[in-house]
Amino acid sequence: MRVAGTHRELGRRLVLAVPYVWLLVFFLAPLLIVGKISLSESRLGIPPYEPLIDWAQSGLAMVKVSLNNYVLLFEDDLYVQAYIQSLTIAGISTFLCLLIGYPMALGIARAPEKARGPLLLLVIVPFWTSFLIRVYSWMSILRDEGILNHALMAVGLIDEPLIILNTDWAVYVGIVYSYLPFMVLPLYASLEKLDPSLLEAAADLGARPVRAFIAVTLPLSLPGIVAGSMLVFVPAVGEYVIPSLLGGGDTQMLGKALWDVFAQTRDWPAASALAMAMLAALVLPIALFQRLQTRLEEEENR
Amino acid sequence: MHRSPALLAAMFVGFAFLYAPIALLMVYSFNASREVSVWGGFSTKWYGELLQNQAYLDAAWLSLKIAATSATGALVLGTLAALVLVRYGRFRGRMVFNGLITAPLVMPEIILGLAMLLLFVALEDLTGWPDGRGFTTIAIVHTTVGMAYATVVIRSRLAQMDESLEEAAMDLGARPVKVFFLITIPVIAPSLAAAWLLAFTLSLDDVVATQFVSGPGSTTLPIEVFSSVRLGVSPQVNALGTIIVVAVAVVIGLVWRLSAGKRR
Numbered sequence: 016m017r018v019a020g021t022h023r024e025l026g027r028r029l030v031l032a033v034p035y036v037w038l039l040v041f042f043l044a045p046l047l048i049v050g051k052i053s054l055s056e057s058r059l060g061i062p063p064y065e066p067l068i069d070w071a072q073s074g075l076a077m078v079k080v081s082l083n084n085y086v087l088l089f090e091d092d093l094y095v096q097a098y099i100q101s102l103t104i105a106g107i108s109t110f111l112c113l114l115i116g117y118p119m120a121l122g123i124a125r126a127p128e129k130a131r132g133p134l135l136l137l138v139i140v141p142f143w144t145s146f147l148i149r150v151y152s153w154m155s156i157l158r159d160e161g162i163l164n165h166a167l168m169a170v171g172l173i174d175e176p177l178i179i180l181n182t183d184w185a186v187y188v189g190i191v192y193s194y195l196p197f198m199v200l201p202l203y204a205s206l207e208k209l210d211p212s213l214l215e216a217a218a219d220l221g222a223r224p225v226r227a228f229i230a231v232t233l234p235l236s237l238p239g240i241v242a243g244s245m246l247v248f249v250p251a252v253g254e255y256v257i258p259s260l261l262g263g264g265d266t267q268m269l270g271k272a273l274w275d276v277f278a279q280t281r282d283w284p285a286a287s288a289l290a291m292a293m294l295a296a297l298v299l300p301i302a303l304f305q306r307l308q309t310r311l312e313e314e315e316n317r
Numbered sequence: 318m319h320r321s322p323a324l325l326a327a328m329f330v331g332f333a334f335l336y337a338p339i340a341l342l343m344v345y346s347f348n349a350s351r352e353v354s355v356w357g358g359f360s361t362k363w364y365g366e367l368l369q370n371q372a373y374l375d376a377a378w379l380s381l382k383i384a385a386t387s388a389t390g391a392l393v394l395g396t397l398a399a400l401v402l403v404r405y406g407r408f409r410g411r412m413v414f415n416g417l418i419t420a421p422l423v424m425p426e427i428i429l430g431l432a433m434l435l436l437f438v439a440l441e442d443l444t445g446w447p448d449g450r451g452f453t454t455i456a457i458v459h460t461t462v463g464m465a466y467a468t469v470v471i472r473s474r475l476a477q478m479d480e481s482l483e484e485a486a487m488d489l490g491a492r493p494v495k496v497f498f499l500i501t502i503p504v505i506a507p508s509l510a511a512a513w514l515l516a517f518t519l520s521l522d523d524v525v526a527t528q529f530v531s532g533p534g535s536t537t538l539p540i541e542v543f544s545s546v547r548l549g550v551s552p553q554v555n556a557l558g559t560i561i562v563v564a565v566a567v568v569i570g571l572v573w574r575l576s577a578g579k580r581r
Contacts (some may be wrong), residue, residue: 026493026494030400031401031408034394034397034418034464035401035410035417038417045435046428048436052435115334118327119332136573137332140566141335143518144339147522147542147543148557148561149338155345195334195335246423249423255426256525260543260546269427297425301423
């Protein structure tokens with residue numbers, strides 16, 4: 016029996032160790048390396064950065080730390096602009112997602128029970144189809160000679176084509192479109208749990224629908240609003256594909272700037288510093304999201 | 318309950334917004350004209366050209382192999398992680414583990430891609446492995462991302478599972494491993510299938526992280542598509558997009574029918 020017991024304990028540990036070690040090696044360690052390289056000087060060669068730890072002849076490790084990369088980031092207008100623009104574009108897009116997604120989630124939550132499944136499926140299907148293809152599909156719609164301009168001119172609403180592709184407008188459209196399902200799903204999850212009798216009580220007490228919405232529905236769906244907003248905002252800040260395909264020359268977003276520094280300038284320490292700066296802006300929303308998730312799961316497990 | 322016409326209209330507009338671009342892409346994939354936004358008659362010639370485009374075919378084959386590998390890895394790791402999170406109660410390091418498993422869900426891919434590349438370069442410097450970048454490095458990155466999603470899917474199913482079946486088997490003397498394969502797995506099988514499919518789809522579609530860790534000769538389908546559409550719209554990509562949308566719709570429809578049949 017003792018042997019079986021130790022076997023069991025070993026098995027338990029193994030089940031924990033395999034995914035844990037994987038995450039430490041292939042998720043945490045890489046992030047730490049980014050932090051490390053962001054503190055080293057760049058140089059020509061492969062790899063294009065100075066080692067952070069130099070083994071001196073005496074066997075003593077010399078730690079060389081340089082904040083140069085960060086100083087350069089803050090001194091370069093281009094990066095400061097990209098930083099501000101990324102946060103602004105992501106923030107506005109998140110708000111637009113909320114504006115479009117909330118009525119959708121509410122509509123699904125209040126639909127007859129039989130219709131909810133299929134409606135929810137309709138929200139999920141685009142998420143399963145290729146993200147790249149969905150972003151791309153806007154290129155032929157928004158072009159100067161595109162479908163939208165053709166349609167608007169045919170109707171006579173405009174005389175000259177609107178220039179939308181390769182501007183910030185197209186980036187907004189792309190982000191809102193791509194991330195809308197991420198907003199609707201958590202919103203629906205919190206709206207669906209809402210007890211209808213609360214709204215009936217509000218109506219019995221004489222509250223008009225709008226008032227009941229503001230006093231009851233909106234506050235109770237706050238966890239969904241926070242979760243959905245984080246799921247849109249955080250990836251949108253680092254978005255690369257959308258500004259590359261839909262944005263213009265003056266749309267500078269951090270994700271694109273990072274890739275350019277990495278691939279074209281080949282300044283890995285600067286790219287790492289950029290990644291750390293981006294992470295710094297996102298740590299708070301990510302932590303907030305995780306606390307919320309943990310709380311929800313604890314409630315579920317109870 | 319209160320359902321105003323305004324709410325229905327807003328919902329309808331939302332769905333139209335979600336589907337109009339996909340519908341237009343599909344319609345224009347049958348456009349005879351090379352000028353993508355002008356209708357020039359019905360034709361399937363872009364599909365023919367697509368199927369003869371060797372670069373796309375090679376890239377698609379590589380992508381499918383990587384997706385199958387990483388989805389399987391993500392499934393195994395995600396199942397283990399879900400077991401830990403649901404069944405282990407509180408243990409030291411749980412907070413860290415939970416943080417590590419959910420972080421890839423929201424971490425911008427551009428950061429993950431750079432970080433993984435730097436890891437592989439440092440590892441190669443130290444140990445000689447991985448030798449260059451290609452299939453292995455891409456599959457590892459996709460496994461990490463897929464694992465996070467797989468864990469979410471499997472964990473929620475595992476949390477709802479009735480544990481009395483497992484307990485009964487244990488009482489009858491079955492060993493934990495046997496209980497897991499004979500009872501737990503069949504019960505949570507639908508979530509395992511969903512997790513595998515999700516990880517497979519995510520891998521098949523990834524551009525940003527892949528761009529960092531792919532090497533010469535290991536161009537995946539999304540990378541190939543991305544580099545061609547950066548130069549402008551292409552009728553072949555319209556055809557490819559249509560094929561992907563139809564394939565996804567068919568698979569989801571089948572899964573839906575199957576699970577709906579079971580519920581009845």
